[in-house]
Amino acid sequence: MSVSKRSFALITACCVFAFVLFAIGCNPGGGSGSVSLQGAGASFPNPLYQKWLSEYGKAHATVKIDYQSIGSGGGIKQLKEQTVDFGASDAPMKDEDLKSAPGEIVHIPTVLGAVVITYNLEGVSQPLKFSPEVIADIFLGKIKTWNDPKIAADNAGVTLPARDITVVHRSDSSGTSAVFTDYLSKISSEWKEKVGAGTSPSWPIGIGGKGNEGVTGQVKNTPNTIGYVELAYAVQNKLPVAQVKNASGSYIQPSVDAVTAAASASIATTPEDLRVSITNAAGAQAYPISSYTYILVYKNQKDAAKGKALVDFLWWGLHDGEKYAKELQYAPLPADIVTRAEGKINSITAAGKTLR
């Protein structure tokens, strides 16, 4: 009996000790001048944002920023509920979302990404080429075999096997699917009518893989498959990627430069608020399945100290942060867009005063 009493006392003491430690740990120790910011949203730019946070944190010890990659939808939702200081989304916010938000929201583009078409086709060594109609027809289920004359027409000199095509798409709702279906909706009226564009479309055919890694797993392991993943993911995993015929009629190998070119080619049509889709861009070197990714912030910041820290961080990201983009396979913004994004950052205010 005495043994169990003693051990009980020991456990209690340990619990109290642990609690005290926890309380000390939780106490914000920095004192005055330390600011902590919370962000949440898109998973696509997460590797870059984590790099930014760690690099920015090294130089700015008093600012603590956290970013949680919970998905674009979640980021927008949390921003609207004001549970985070900034949101992040691959697709620009819709008009009705902006209207129902409690304040005016500005879109700050950070980098660009692209969606590439990957495949598993034995005996084919050179990159396959696809024209837009062929991509749409494959994902609509109208082109069923690899040796279809339409695919052969794009790939002169390539021996294509007489095998059935297995389509692999994302099963989780994602910005990658949104960009890809946005592109398909632009180049195929049938796709636009039957399926449309969105994070979680109702796919006419195919099997679903969860995440980039799920799609890659299915494509790598199943012969005669075709799927789509993010450019960064495809490059890092050395997947075979297809060249896509752009609006100017040239076949473009996806690369960060070709993505930046797509953004440059779309500058004329980019609206004042920077909310724009740049799929199927017109430039000769533009890769057609490209997209911006945005950080979303309220134009009028409630807390001046937090607002100042946020604005400084965004400014740093647009200038010093961009140099980390390429090594992580994100395309940096064209110079014109950087200038316009600077204007957006400068427009952010707290209690009527600009923060920069």
Place this chain on the structure above:
Amino acid sequence: MSAAWENGRSKFAGPGSTWRRILSPTGNTGDVIFRILMFLVALLMVGIVVSMVIALAADAMPSIRQFGFGFLKSQRWDPIKGEFGALPFVYGTVASSLIALLISVPFSLGIAIFLVEQAPPYIARPIGFVVELLAAIPSVVYGLWGIFVLAPVLREYVEPALAKVFGWLPLFRGSITGIGLLTGGIILAIMVTPIISAVVRDVLSAVPGSQREAALALGATKWEMIRVVLVNGAPGIAGAIILGLGRALGETMAVTMVIGNRPQISFSLFEPSYTIASAIANEFTEATGDLYLSALVELGLILFLVTFIVNGFARVLVWNVTRRTGGVGRAA
């Protein structure tokens, strides 16, 4: 012993303290506190389940109001157009769990019978350990193994063979990709086997040795003796199967990775399918729009109902079967 207990009660509990007697037959204050505490713990579980159902129902309200009963009957799931129907998910969930049980139950019974009735301890112990180890593997690992090992094997060898021999059945027609309902069912079967077999093993071990001795003494063969043991353990075995079924119905990650995630109702086992748990896990993070979110929550509510109905049905079935076999056993 019994007299002392009687004495104890009359000593501590005065007449008229009915509550006290209900709370503690022995009338000991410590017992009363302990009993109340345990009652509260049990009540807490009930409270959590009830609050979950209420929360799900509240969040699912917009979808319930919009689609009504049609949500259960519709086969369309198109978030872009705002059309939501749960039937393919319900079908996928029930069908994959059913396949899992069909494969897993014979295996689990076999494992348990071997371990308890036939294997010498130096074999039974390591095998039992490995089987229990299977239960501790995270489901995402099962999923990866499913994609990289199981699916290619099924695609290259098993499914073509099935299509060749049983191709006249609609169950085994369609394009062979190694990803689909069958693969999902097999992964689930592997995942629930350790649970079912571990519980069945304990159940069989609990059957008194005298039963075995009695059967053997009456001239039963070893097989007949095992049948007597199985009949004796039938309610426990049924409980084990229901436990496995519960795991199969709610499993998410591993199934998501191999089932193909396509909301369709196809009688072919080779075709991709979709389960409720997978759909929620896949789509919840990026779901935008109140109706879409609400439809996903309603799927969760339906999973609750499906689990409830399937469990209830299984219990009734088991109850009937055990009563009948119990009678046969006694007659034989």
